[in-house]
Amino acid sequence: MKWGRFMAFLLMAVIILGVTVGTAGRLWKSIPLGLDLQGGFNILYQVQTPHNRALTASEKQALVKAVELRVDTIGVSSPEIDLEGHNQIRVQLAGTFNQQTAANVIGETAQLKIYSGGKVVTQKDKATGKKVQVMVPSGKLLATGADLKSNAQAQQDPTTGQNEVAISFKDPKLWQNITTKYLNKQIYVFLNGTLLTDPTIDSKMYNGNSVISGGTLTTVQACQDLAKELNAGALPYPLKKQSESSVGPTLGQASLRATLWAGMIAVILIFIFMMLVYRMAGLIADLALIGYGYLTLVIFDGLHVVLTLPGLAALILGVGMAVDANIIAYERIKDEMRNGRSLKSAVKIGNKNALRTILDSNATTFIAGAVMYFLGGQGDIRGFAVALMISIIVSLLTAVLLSRLMFFSFVNSNILRRPWWFGIGKGVLKKDEA
Structure with missing residues (x-):
């Protein structure tokens, strides 16, 4: 039974590392990048409604749909179309294409x-x-x-x-x-x-x-x-171009590389910190973090989330949040062990006591993300909010479920019994209570 539980732990670790190493690169390439990471075109239009009145809900839907149809004729994938204020619409197109043609197709109505x-x-x-x-x-x-x-x-x-x-x-x-x-x-x-x-x-x-x-x-x-203009459909109201800006593909790639390097350094430092402070428990948390990153990419790909610079920042921020959940649980476990409980008993009670704190802290952050999404207005803010909320959900799944499952499997194997392996002083752990 001892080695069976240890082999179950090893199997989970091998699956996490194997799947991540084998498919993460291909998965990353399948996620569409926003114009701030890939380069592209950003146009803000003023919707010219009668007497500058605000658009109704049905008019907003019709306007966004008409603009989507127009963008489809250009052949640009994963556009971002966001209504701003009461009568403005922002269109962000990532990739390489004829920007002048795109502006004409979107803004000019074939009457x-x-x-x-x-x-x-x-x-x-x-x-x-x-x-x-x-x-x-x-x-x-x-x-x-x-x-x-x-x-x-x-x-x-x-x-x-x-x-x-x-x-x-x-x-x-x-x-x-x-x-x-x-x-x-x-x-x-x-x-x-x-x-x-x-x-x-x-x-x-x-x-x-x-x-x-x-x-x-x-x-x-x-x-x-x-033919393209006719197929794009009629806009409910004329659009007047307010501003436009472009990001070159070189600048976008430079931003992506800089952010990835910063994220990689941050993750490596977190990994080292966890292993130095919590030793074997920290290694288990690091494996759960790898699972967090991979699962987040899977969800991004499945939901066709366009990854922007703020979204990538939220993804990296989620790593810290996932680690925070593990730290709270480990500190509760260490407190129980210092009070004389056995390792198994401390793990069980410590995780139970930490769960409420973890859920409360993540719930408040999720609420903040939801408010940013619904009231933030601009696409960058909403993109950050979406990435943040996804990161919170995934971090809970990995930190609370995956990390706990791996920790229980390892502890129940009784392979290591010295307190040092779990970030506590010296000596031998108390025998498990019946």
């Missing part, structure tokens, strides 16, 4: 509108100041980009080779009614207030499918850009 009529008016050209004749909408508004499905795609007419954009209406009946009413008549398609094309409807269309061509849609790229 596609179809009218029953158009008229020529004389206006002053903003660029040259000269008077020019332009076509403006008139008549009835028949449909908008909001009436379209998100499946627009660039293509070429198989007969003429002309570039065009294929579109589909959400309600086929709407397009059928338009093509029926305006059969053999012109309709006017405007994009962002500029006439795109004014085709004549030559047949009724019943399935809601059609194409847009002509105007500025002369190249494949122009058709692809329009």
